[in-house]
Amino acid sequence: MPLSLPEYVRRRESGTSGPGTLAPYFAACIAVAIAYIAMRMLHPMPIFPLDDPYITLHSAQVLHWGFDPNYPGISPLYGTTSAPFLGLVYLLLFALPPLFALDTACWLGVLLYTFGLVRLARTFRLTRAEELCFVILGLTASFIPFHLVNGLETSWALAGVVWTLALGSGKSDEWKWAAVVAGLTASVRPDLLPFAALVVVALTFQSYRAHNCLRETMVRAISFASLALFAILPWALWYYHTTGVPFPLTGLAKRYFVGGDNLAWRDKADTAAYALTVYLGSCGPLVLAPPKVARHPLGKAVLLSFVLFVAAIYIQFPITLAWNQFRYPIVLTPMMLWAIGLSMTAPEERARQQTGRIASCMHGLLAGISPLLHPFLSTRVQLLQYRPA
Numbered sequence: 001m002p003l004s005l006p007e008y009v010r011r012r013e014s015g016t017s018g019p020g021t022l023a024p025y026f027a028a029c030i031a032v033a034i035a036y037i038a039m040r041m042l043h044p045m046p047i048f049p050l051d052d053p054y055i056t057l058h059s060a061q062v063l064h065w066g067f068d069p070n071y072p073g074i075s076p077l078y079g080t081t082s083a084p085f086l087g088l089v090y091l092l093l094f095a096l097p098p099l100f101a102l103d104t105a106c107w108l109g110v111l112l113y114t115f116g117l118v119r120l121a122r123t124f125r126l127t128r129a130e131e132l133c134f135v136i137l138g139l140t141a142s143f144i145p146f147h148l149v150n151g152l153e154t155s156w157a158l159a160g161v162v163w164t165l166a167l168g169s170g171k172s173d174e175w176k177w178a179a180v181v182a183g184l185t186a187s188v189r190p191d192l193l194p195f196a197a198l199v200v201v202a203l204t205f206q207s208y209r210a211h212n213c214l215r216e217t218m219v220r221a222i223s224f225a226s227l228a229l230f231a232i233l234p235w236a237l238w239y240y241h242t243t244g245v246p247f248p249l250t251g252l253a254k255r256y257f258v259g260g261d262n263l264a265w266r267d268k269a270d271t272a273a274y275a276l277t278v279y280l281g282s283c284g285p286l287v288l289a290p291p292k293v294a295r296h297p298l299g300k301a302v303l304l305s306f307v308l309f310v311a312a313i314y315i316q317f318p319i320t321l322a323w324n325q326f327r328y329p330i331v332l333t334p335m336m337l338w339a340i341g342l343s344m345t346a347p348e349e350r351a352r353q354q355t356g357r358i359a360s361c362m363h364g365l366l367a368g369i370s371p372l373l374h375p376f377l378s379t380r381v382q383l384l385q386y387r388p389a
Helices: 005-010 023-042 052-065 083-092 098-123 128-140 144-148 154-168 172-188 190-211 214-243 250-258 265-288 297-316 318-326 329-343 350-385
Strands: none
Touching (some): 023 098, 052 083, 083 098, 083 172, 083 214, 098 128, 098 154, 128 144, 128 329, 144 154, 144 329, 154 172, 154 190, 154 297, 154 329, 172 190, 172 214, 190 214, 190 297, 265 297, 265 318, 265 329, 297 318, 318 329
């Protein structure tokens, strides 16, 4: 029987000092602060590359005003995809000007995402060199740099995915927190609800492997599902109270606006395949990692999340796959990164561990050069977005 994730981690005791050490988090905080200062020096006034952030900002201002001068009687949640992110911007508006409130909300997500990458690397007990490459790659792979401060909830969604997998890969007493974070992640990005549900199933299977007791496993399964639903419930109630449905309506609106689900299947396949090729190409060797961890519960959850995500895009939104520099599939990138980290912890022959270290250096190199490719890839993406089906 293959080892469970916590067993993989326990076998590698010769690595770093573990997830509880504070020094790496302090270093990550300094790095994010330097990046923020550098951004303010380049752009004293926050700017956002998309139009959707200004919808979120307007909705947060409407919550402050108590009415919408443009759409009287309409709740701001009608145009809101992420209620938690909207709530955060609303709170920040008490202390900051509008643009800075939205910008700060994004940077808080960047900080939490960076902490999550550090936690994930230390959960796997990577060496310090591997850990540095791991974190750098998580911040620079694919189109992630574009989305960290895009004015939307994307940085928080990336953080949610990383923290869910980090806690789910740790000790058994951390799995309940993984369920909570999974629920919060689904609230931040509703398209991650299948991912959250699959993580709960994977945690249940891990519990059965760890305890080999069906009764205790059932109790834990109910506990995991309840915790995840408890994290979703406040936002679902907020939506239901203001819009009459317990989920955001923006996905439905986009579906009717785009009309991609009415395309012939060949047109859908052509459009989606072309865009998916560009996205996976931007991820480089990362795409090779998930199949290698398919034997493990969370690995199965990650792979099935990929399949369901791509299938949903193909069926309903094939044209939108490349929209806004791959805003939607970008949340799959940290799942690939988790698979890379896990594959480097296998307690097998020394040669495989050395291969893992070499792969880490290669991925770190890829992360270093990927920002140079973004201008070219960005142009290609613009062509993808308006490419006729």
